[in-house]
Amino acid sequence: xxxxxxxxxxxxxxxxxxxxxxxxxxxxxxxxxxxxxxxxxxxxxxxxxxxxxxxxxxxxxxxxxxxxxxxxxxxxxxxxxxxxxxxxxxxxxxxxxxxxxxxxxxxxxxxxxxxxxxxxxxxxxxxxxxxxxxxxxxxxxxxxxxxxxxxxxxxxxxxxxxxxxxxxxxxxxxxxxxxxxxxxxxxxxxxxxxxxxxxxxxxxxxxxxxxxxxxxxxxxxxxxxxxxxxxxxxxxxxxxxxxxxxxxxxxxxxxxxxxxxxxxxxxxxxxxxxxxxxxxxxxxxxxxxxxxxxxxxxxxxxxxxxxxxxxxxxxxxxxxxxxxxxxxxxxxxxxxxxxxxxxxxxxxxxxxxxxxxxxxxxxxx
Amino acid sequence: xxxxxxxxxxxxxxxxxxxxxxxxxxxxxxxxxxxxxxxxxxxxxxxxxxxxxxxxxxxxxxxxxxxxxxxxxxxxxxxxxxxxxxxxxxxxxxxxxxxxxxxxxxxxxxxxxxxxxxxxxxxxxxxxxxxxxxxxxxxxxxxxxxxxxxxxxxxxxxxxxxxxxxxxxxxxxxxxxxxxxxxxxxxxxxxxxxxxxxxxxxxxxxxxxxxxxxxxxxxxxxxxxxxxxxxxxxxxxxxxxxxxxxxxxxxxxxxxxxxxxxxxxxxxxxxxxxxxxxxxxxxxxxxxxxxxxxxxxxxxxxxxxx
Numbered sequence: 001x002x003x004x005x006x007x008x009x010x011x012x013x014x015x016x017x018x019x020x021x022x023x024x025x026x027x028x029x030x031x032x033x034x035x036x037x038x039x040x041x042x043x044x045x046x047x048x049x050x051x052x053x054x055x056x057x058x059x060x061x062x063x064x065x066x067x068x069x070x071x072x073x074x075x076x077x078x079x080x081x082x083x084x085x086x087x088x089x090x091x092x093x094x095x096x097x098x099x100x101x102x103x104x105x106x107x108x109x110x111x112x113x114x115x116x117x118x119x120x121x122x123x124x125x126x127x128x129x130x131x132x133x134x135x136x137x138x139x140x141x142x143x144x145x146x147x148x149x150x151x152x153x154x155x156x157x158x159x160x161x162x163x164x165x166x167x168x169x170x171x172x173x174x175x176x177x178x179x180x181x182x183x184x185x186x187x188x189x190x191x192x193x194x195x196x197x198x199x200x201x202x203x204x205x206x207x208x209x210x211x212x213x214x215x216x217x218x219x220x221x222x223x224x225x226x227x228x229x230x231x232x233x234x235x236x237x238x239x240x241x242x243x244x245x246x247x248x249x250x251x252x253x254x255x256x257x258x259x260x261x262x263x264x265x266x267x268x269x270x271x272x273x274x275x276x277x278x279x280x281x282x283x284x285x286x287x288x289x290x291x292x293x294x295x296x297x298x299x300x301x302x303x304x305x306x307x308x309x310x311x312x313x314x315x316x317x318x319x320x321x322x323x324x325x326x327x328x329x330x331x332x333x334x335x336x337x338x339x340x341x342x343x344x345x346x347x348x349x350x351x352x353x354x355x356x357x358x359x360x361x362x363x364x365x
Numbered sequence: 366x367x368x369x370x371x372x373x374x375x376x377x378x379x380x381x382x383x384x385x386x387x388x389x390x391x392x393x394x395x396x397x398x399x400x401x402x403x404x405x406x407x408x409x410x411x412x413x414x415x416x417x418x419x420x421x422x423x424x425x426x427x428x429x430x431x432x433x434x435x436x437x438x439x440x441x442x443x444x445x446x447x448x449x450x451x452x453x454x455x456x457x458x459x460x461x462x463x464x465x466x467x468x469x470x471x472x473x474x475x476x477x478x479x480x481x482x483x484x485x486x487x488x489x490x491x492x493x494x495x496x497x498x499x500x501x502x503x504x505x506x507x508x509x510x511x512x513x514x515x516x517x518x519x520x521x522x523x524x525x526x527x528x529x530x531x532x533x534x535x536x537x538x539x540x541x542x543x544x545x546x547x548x549x550x551x552x553x554x555x556x557x558x559x560x561x562x563x564x565x566x567x568x569x570x571x572x573x574x575x576x577x578x579x580x581x582x583x584x585x586x587x588x589x590x591x592x593x594x595x596x597x598x599x600x601x602x603x604x605x606x607x608x609x610x611x612x613x614x615x616x617x618x619x620x621x622x623x624x625x626x627x628x629x630x631x632x633x634x635x636x637x638x639x640x641x642x643x644x645x646x647x648x649x650x651x652x653x654x655x656x657x658x659x660x661x662x663x664x665x666x667x668x669x670x671x
Contacts, residue, residue: 096460096461096464098464149651151656152656153651153654153655153656154654154655154656154657155650155651155654158407158460158464159407159593159596159597159650160647160650162590162593163590163593163594163597163643163646163647164643164647166589166590166640166643167640167643167644167647170636170637170639170640170643171636171640173636173639174636174637174640177636178636292468295464295468296468299461332475332476332479333475334472334473334475334476334479335476336472337468337471337472337475337476338469338472338473338476339472340468340472341465341466341468341469341470341471341472341473342469344464344465344468344469345447345451345462345465345466345469347465348451348457348458348461348462348465349451349454349457351454351456351457351458352454352455352456352457354456355456
C-alpha cells in the first residue's frame, strides 16, 4: 500500500529499523525475566523477614559499587566467560553440555602438574605456555569425548558430561590427596605450588588477571567463527536439523568433535588461569561452581558469544557480593545459588514469550 | 587377598548394595514413571537433595522420621509439579528446565539446610532380617530399611500396572504418541503433569532415605549425582520397573565398593573407588546404547532418545 510509494533509501532505513526491532526481542525478554526473578526473590526475602532493598543495595555495593568490588567482580567474571562459552558453542549444534566444571577442574590440575617439573629451571613464560597448552588439551579431550559419545555412540551429552564432571573431581581429589600431595602443606591437600615467579600478574593498572582479556578475545573469536565462517554456518545448520545437515553432506561428526573440543579447551583455559593467576596450585578450591554458573551465563546470553561478556560480569558481580550479603544480612552463602536458580527457571519460562508480542514482529510479516 | 578378606568384601558389598541402592531405586522408579509419559526430568537430582534436607529438618523438629519421609515426598511433588507445569508452556525445553530445577533445588536445600548440618535428628529404624544367622556381620548386612522393601513392592506394582491397568495404558500411550493419546481423548498435558509430580514424590522419598538412614545425616555433599545416575539407570533398565530394581542393586554395589574395601583396610585409592559408580554408569551407557537402532521399550515421545 503506502509502502510502495516510499523511495528506496527509506526502505533501507526501515529495513534496519525493523531488524533492530526484531532482534530487540532477544534483549527485552531476558531483561523482563531478570526483573520478574528479582521481584520473586524479593517476595522470598520478605517471607523470611529480610529487607529486599537491603539485599539489592548490598549486591550493588559488593559487586559494582566501588573499584575494589568491580575488580572482585571481574576476577570472577573471567572463568564465567570461558565456562559460558563451553555451553554456548555446543549449543549452536543443538547440544546441552553441562559438564564444564569437570573440564575446568582437570584443566587446572593439568596446568599445575605440567608446571611442577618445570619450576626452577624453565623461564616463566615457557612454563606458562606449556601449562596453558596442557590445560586446553586436557579440557578439549574431556569435552571432546562427550561430543564423540554423542555423535558416534548416541549417548546423551547432558548426562555424560555431568558424569564426567564427577569423575574429573574424583581424579583431582585422588591425586592431590595421594601421589601428588605437597607434604609441606598441612592445611589443604594441594599439589606443589608453581611459585610466585611463575604466576601471572594482573593486567596493567588493575588487579584483574589476564584471564579476563583472554575470555573477551575468545568470545569475539567464537562469535566470528560462528557467524562469519562456513564452519559456523554448518554448525548452525546442524543445530537446526541434524538429518538435513547430513543429507547436505555436511561433516556432522567432525563439526561435533571440533565444537566440543573447542568448548572444552576454553573452559580448560579457565582452569589454567585459576591456577596460574589465583591459587598458584591445584586443589579443591578449583571446584568453585564456575562450570555450573556458566550454564546460566550461556542461557541468559541466549548462547550468543558477545552477550556472554556482560552476562558473565553481571553474574560475577552477584557472586562477588555473596560474602557481603552473608555477613550483613545473616543469610547463608547459598543465597546466591537460590537467586541464580530462580533466575534460570524464570528465564526458561520466559522462552514461551518469544513471538507473542506484535511489537517485535516485522511490519511485512 | 585371602578368602576371609574376599568374603568380607563381598558381604560388605551385598550390605552396601542393599543400603546404597534404595535412593537409586526410588529416583529411578520416579523417573521411569515420568519418562513413560514422554517427558524427562533431569531436575530429580535437585528434588533428591531438597527431599533429603526437608526430611532431616522435619524429623529433627517433630521427632518423627516417617513424617520427614512424607514431607520429603510432598516437596518432591512441588518440584515435579513445577517441572510439569513449566514444560506445558510452548517452546520450553524439558532438559533445560531439568537443569535449572536441579540447580534451584540444590540451592534451596543448601539455603534452608544450613541450620540442620549440626543437629542430630531421629533416624529411620532398620528391620532385622538376619536374626537366623549367628554371624554378626551377616546380621548387620541383612538389616534392611523398610523403604527398601517398599521400593521393591512398588517396582512390582508399577511393572504390573503398566501392563495390566487402564491407567498404565494411558501413561504408556501418552509417552509413545501424543497424537494417538489425543485421539483417544486423553489430556496429554495433564497425564504428564501428574506423572512428573508423582515421580517427584518418589525422588523426594529417595532423598529422605539418604539423610535419615544411610549415610544418615544431612550434609551439603550428601548426594553427588545419584539423581542424575538414576536417569541413566532408567535407560539401562529399558523403562522396565523390575529391571530398574536390578540396576539399582548393581549401582548400589558399585557405590559400596570403596567403603567395602575400606572395611578390610584398603583405603588407598578411596577417591578412585568414589568415581566407580559414575564410571560404571558411563560404561553401561556406552555398552547398552547403540546409535544405529532405537532402544527397545523407549517411549516414542522422549526427547532424550530421539
